[in-house]
Amino acid sequence: MAIFVMLSAAPQLPLDWVSMHAATSVRPDWSSLPVRVRAYAEEQLGAGVTKAMTCGAGYTPGLACRLQLADGRRAFLKGIGGDHPFAPQYRSEVEITPLIPEGVGPKVLWSTAPEEGTDWWLLCLEDLPGGNPALAPGSADTAAVIEAVEKAVKALTPAPLADAEPITKRVGSWLTGWANLAAGPTQDLDPWAVRNLDRLVSTEPLWQAAAGGETFIHWDLRPDNFVMRADGTAVIIDWSYPHKGAPWIDPVLLIPQLIMAGHTPSEAEKAVAHLPMPSPDVLTSFAIALCGYWEISARRTNPPGVPFLREHQARAASIARAWIAHRTRWA
Known part of the structure; x- marks a missing residue:
């Protein structure tokens, strides 16, 4: 997160281009x-800003806008004040x-x-004018995104951050949603989840034993965290988590994103099957x-400035339930 300023010598998209992905933050x-x-930004850019368009995709309430500069270049600017509650996330991105x-x-x-x-936290990057990818079945962007993740896994093993923490240290405590939900009232859970709650709780933590490794993990792979280059390749943005772990983690994170984009669970798994993958039991546990994380998160109030996050997480939970049902055949 932090401020991103992306520069290019020649614009390739109209400045009023709008991301195809729904806004989740204000x-x-x-x-x-x-x-x-x-x-300060104009001084660093070496030119004044003549036009700006705010970009709505994403899950934090910081600045994110495309800029046109007086000398004809374009820029993408993203950032947040140092005293904002989301500032630690932006700080991580500046550093990583x-x-x-x-x-x-x-x-x-x-x-x-x-x-x-x-x-403010400020970060200046090249301009990537191709927009976020479309992962729908038949889209050429899908292959580019999968290739980008494969490239990242190879390039980021071993992790370039010396003090990257094991993925289970922080994320392991996040992914305990079913255990937490089982400890309280369950009447608002999906009936399938209620019927299988004990199995969900017991299977939920098993992935952690297979999560160790030296690969730097992005952890937040979604279509709005990829940007397409003019040559049709994809670049991964928003590196804000200092984690390392098994090389299968980021590839597996693509599966629910592909399902949300319209692929069947079987199609989504097949699309990434050539990437590092865990055992079937570990994959099921991670799913x-x-x-569980999305289920419990969707029941919380929205953070300030992000009014649509919980709605998105509720949809993600529904997609993940279908994915689990596909894998387990639990009735």
């Missing part, structure tokens, strides 16, 4: 930024993104921290753990 626009932030090889992630041009004079 973002500030360029004109509402503090004067010192705009002045320069470590990601160019081509796997975007090219970094410059960055700054709040204490350097703007009170259950992801579903």
